[in-house]
Amino acid sequence: MLFLVRMDVNIPTTLPKAEADAIKAAEKDYSQALQRSGKWPHIYRVVGEYANYSVFDVASNDELHTLLSGLPLFPYMKIHVTPLARHPSAIA
Numbered sequence: 208m209l210f211l212v213r214m215d216v217n218i219p220t221t222l223p224k225a226e227a228d229a230i231k232a233a234e235k236d237y238s239q240a241l242q243r244s245g246k247w248p249h250i251y252r253v254v255g256e257y258a259n260y261s262v263f264d265v266a267s268n269d270e271l272h273t274l275l276s277g278l279p280l281f282p283y284m285k286i287h288v289t290p291l292a293r294h295p296s297a298i299a
Contacts, residue, residue, distance in 0.1 A: 208264070209291040210271055215258040218283045233279040241274060262291075 218227050241247040249262040253275045275286060 214283040228260040
């Protein structure tokens with residue numbers, strides 16, 4: 208199942224820099240492991256925002272929820288999920 212996910216990050220300015228940096232490093236490791244596994248095949252930065260659009264390829268809604276809630280930055284994110292289906296005019 209394919210999902211388009213928008214993630215908007217809002218790290219509080221009161222979070223100590225060292226803690227924020229550690230969370231961002233853990234986020235990078237976690238997200239790259241999911242990308243290597245094929246579960247997170249696409250990630251695109253939203254220009255001018257601390258946000259991204261990503262495509263996830265997972266078996267179920269529950270699996271997506273588990274992966275997203277496992278993101279180290281999850282507590283600081285607003286997430287919008289859109290399920291995707293193949294378009295009848297698509298050639299691929």
